[in-house]
Amino acid sequence: MELVCPAGNLPSLKAAVDNGASAVYMGFKDDTNARHFAGLNFDDRRAQEGIQYAHDRGCKVFVAINTFPQPSGWSRWQRSVDHAADMGVDAMILADIGVMDYASHRWPELRLHLSVQGSATNAEAINFYHQNFGIQRVVLPRVLSLKQVKQVAQDSPVPIEVFGFGSLCVMVEGRCMLSSYVTGRSPNTFGACSPANAVSWNETPDGLETRLNNILIDRHGEGESAGYPTLCKGRFNVEGNTYYAIEEPTSLNTLELLPELQAVGVDAIKIEGRQRSPAYVAQVTKVWRDAIDLCEKDPENFHSQADWMAALEKVSEGSQTTLGAYHRPWQ
């Protein structure tokens, strides 16, 4: 199994490569990728440097161009595809049908992966992208149970990649407009969810309030830690109960499922977190490298080690982890 690690900038890329990533994925410094955050991502010179660093050490580089261009921005996406191809990346991770059509015609020899933002949750959807654009791998949304992952892996014409660790999207990626409903900007259109420019934090007599474009996402009393107000991870009121009505602020961690993921034929494990620090990338990459190596050697006796779990818990959002949808009762 390939270990695919996040590279939000050059130090993170090096951290991933140095700690055993099989591949790193990166984006350019604009809205053509789904981690469009200030201070993140690569300009042309840094990208070139990063690709050189990774290739010199036998690590592949994927470029994510995985948002959905509208007519006014089309040329920017086209340019990103051309840049990535010119730089000699190993694969492009795409979501938009138009961009895939362009890339597969202009760069027919280039390897294409279907991004998680492409929302393919079944083999027929994957067939469409395979037959029309020759995609060679699909990244599955984080909403499938292990049984469903197995089914898709069996029926899919191409190998599959799944998320192993990191921030958890409770909605099907590519099919969530909650962020643009509140702020005007969504992962699909802008490459960011609950963007920072719409966030405010206010100390009030009732506690610390977090807001997104003035909508109250949560209120934290004394002793409660306040996380980033991603809008689906706030506390809301439904029929008189106030609770995490959509999702708790937790991270996905599937380390203990590794032998099962291997057994169902998963081709690659993806680590989320291009927006996280190089220290996070180093830590998570190292643990997952060790785990995959052990699992491949002796899957029958594999069990997640306490020090791995401790290391991962430390860098998890909300310091809690979940098996997410892989564990059916989550749904």
Place this chain on the structure above:
Amino acid sequence: MNNIQTNTKKPKLSLGPLLYYWPRDDVFKFYESIADTNVDIVYLGETVCSKRRLLRPDAWLQIAGLLKEAGKEVVLSTLTLLEAHSELSALRKICSNEDYMVEANDMSAVQLMAGKKAFSTGPAVNIYNSRTLEVLARSGMKRWVLPVELSRETLTEMHQKRPLGVETEVFVFGRLPLAFSARCFTARAHNLPKDDCQFRCLDYSDGLMLRTREDESFLVLNGIQTQSAKTQNLIRDMDDFIELEIDILRISPQSRNTEQIIQIFDDRLHGKIDNDEAEQAMQKFIMSGECDGYWRGEAGMDASAVSNP
């Protein structure tokens, strides 16, 4: 002022698929009353959750027959999130029917009909640019619905450059379908696992309200779907739609007054009432506020100044 000219081509009106889970008799009564309205096109079928089976496929076909007899164009709409084999086999049956056009809400449906049968796509198929429209038109797409988060500006260019023979449809009225998950939020609200949801959606004919901690109506939980609490209402923009020569305007069903809402759109399109009259007539049928921000390129929940005088 009534700017609508009587001699230009008017958009048709459509009724989108029923997004909620209603008792069987209520569904039949609803569509019997829809048969008497001036809506031109009706989308039928379950698009949200495969566990909602009070109406089997033959019951939907019975309703389709009734509406066809009343002169409506019927389109069979399909599931948005497909994971299980059973869901794909149900989809295959619908996609291979010979009597009605089918609305794809997932790329699996597109794939099953590509090159075999003309199809339309719903708002959950991500068509954000002209090149995507061209690819899907080559596969046999005859009609597309603009994704709800896109603006007038984007629509204008895409519609003007659309492939020959492709119709454009816009979601103009209703709570906005914003997100899909594998998790059922209605079951979660009742502390029930999805596999044993006890069909709680039946209790919420317009979805389950989610409020912020300062009691602002924010979102609506509808099983695995999340909607806006506010109703998107583009009744003021009919002159725009006529000028742009948009083919179809979609109204989304709600448990009450859908017939009257259709009538207001029809009256407005045919110049029987002006913007102010239409706006005023609509007010009493709108649940928990209205919005039109997406259409203007802003946050979807925003409402233009005109709507909040």
